[in-house]
Amino acid sequence: MKIDPNRLGFDIDGVVADTMHLFLDIARKDFNIRDLRYEDITCYMLEECLNLEEAVIESIVVKLLDGSRDEGLRPIPGAPEVLERLGADHGPVRFVTARPDDEAIREWMHRIMPLPPSHMDIVATGSFEAKASVLREKGVSHFVEDRLETCFLLQDEGFTPILFKQPWNREPHPFVEVKDWNELAALIDFPDRHS
Ligand SMILES: [Mg+2]
Incomplete structure (x- = not known):
């Protein structure tokens, strides 16, 4: 994949x-x-x-x-580097959180991520169930998520979840799983800048 x-x-x-x-x-x-x-x-x-x-x-x-x-609040190791690369090559990087409001996390993202704010599209849905409609609207097909229940919700809605391995999602599941941002980066079809 x-x-x-x-x-x-x-x-x-x-x-x-x-x-x-x-x-x-x-x-x-x-x-x-x-x-x-x-x-x-x-x-x-x-x-x-x-x-x-x-x-x-x-x-x-x-x-x-x-x-x-x-x-x-620290970034998960590797996230800033991979997201910087994504944001440099492509349109805004899309983030969808179930937090009730986006203010604090947006401020943190703008401060911590090595991306200009215009390259980050951040939406707070307030609920896990609302993620699917936001993703559909934004043309997202693959979503990296750590909450297993949300992965099942998204799969039911036709998306491909990528489970980010954490101690709280160690139940059997059918999803592609990554243990860190290196493994995640390996799944991304980055354009070859030398070709
Ligand atoms: Mg989460």
Whole structure:
């Protein structure tokens, strides 16, 4: 499989942004929770896999999403380099997040990504279910996503999900899976600049 870069789109949290490491940082700094590891996050619904009070999880997630801690949000290794290459060769790189609003993550993307803002098309849908219609509108056929349930939703809608491997998506699935941005880059049909 070689993916046409013009038809490729990306989720942000867990694919481009290392959101769960920020979750662990906030848990440690604000709640003194020190025995939690990245590998412990084995499901997307955090209250189902983490031995934390629901109110604590909620409070951390609010801090995660409101942008107030985004100075501690790092890109997933390799993402900036691959996205820079995509943005240089093609139209805007398309990002579709299920976050309720795009303000904080847009500001972060503009600050962190080595791409001019005009080369990034960022949409926040507010729901996982709404991703498909946005992708269709934008002509995206292949979508890189870390939430397994969303991959199934997108497959049902005729898209080709690429699952970005994370501890919270280790269930059996039929999708192409990549473990990092190197593997993802290898699937992209970058134009050969020397030909
Ligand atoms: Mg995600």
